[in-house]
Amino acid sequence: MSTVSPPWTYTLQLPHDPRAPGIARATLRTVLAAHDLSALTPAAELLAAELLTNAHLHTAGPYALRLLGREPGRLRIAVWDTDPRVPPGFSKGEAASVVPDDSEGGRGLHLVRACADSWGASVLRELGASKGGKLLWADCR
Numbered sequence: 001m002s003t004v005s006p007p008w009t010y011t012l013q014l015p016h017d018p019r020a021p022g023i024a025r026a027t028l029r030t031v032l033a034a035h036d037l038s039a040l041t042p043a044a045e046l047l048a049a050e051l052l053t054n055a056h057l058h059t060a061g062p063y064a065l066r067l068l069g070r071e072p073g074r075l076r077i078a079v080w081d082t083d084p085r086v087p088p089g090f091s092k093g094e095a096a097s098v099v100p101d102d103s104e105g106g107r108g109l110h111l112v113r114a115c116a117d118s119w120g121a122s123v124l125r126e127l128g129a130s131k132g133g134k135l136l137w138a139d140c141r
Contacts, residue, residue, distance in 0.1 A: 008035065010067045014052075016060060021052040024065040031067055032075070040075055040140055043115050047138045050112050051079035054136070059083040066135075078137035086121040086134055112138050 012027050014020040028048050032041050048065060055063035061082035068076040089109050112119055116138035123134050 005035075005069070005072050008069045012065045014063050014065065016056065016062055018056070020063070021049060021056055024052050025049060027065070028067065028077075035069055037069070037073070037075060040073075043140045044075055044077055046115055047077050047112055047140060048079070050109075051077065051136050051138065054087060055079050055081035058087075059133075061133075074139065074141050076137055076139050078135050080124075080133055080135045082131060082133040084123050084132060084134050086123065086136070090119070090121050090136060115140065117141055 010027070010031050012024055014024060025045050025048055028045060029041055032038055032044060037044075052063070052065060059081040063079060063081040066076075066078040066080065068078065070076065087109060090112075117140055119136075119138040121134055121136050124132050
């Protein structure tokens, strides 16, 4: 007999604080363990780390981690921040930028593309309760 898991969502609001990405990754590990998805932890943690670090380094405001479980064994990791600008190469069809070998940064998008089953971005307009900004997401199984 097969069972169907109901969809679930967790959202963690984060201040612009250098400790926030680490707190978010710890929360991610706890949520995955609670939903018996620990096998996804290495890939999910890497994806979350890259998206969270991007939000922390390139915005001045708060950001949020959102985890969505829609299907068994599949996870969507999304990070919202206040800046509506989507990083170059993050949208489907755009080429990722070439990073010099001696560069200390700029490889996050390449890691997301290599580890995620799919990824994307949504620019959010300020409507009603929305704070605008953007939502970058990545799926893993």
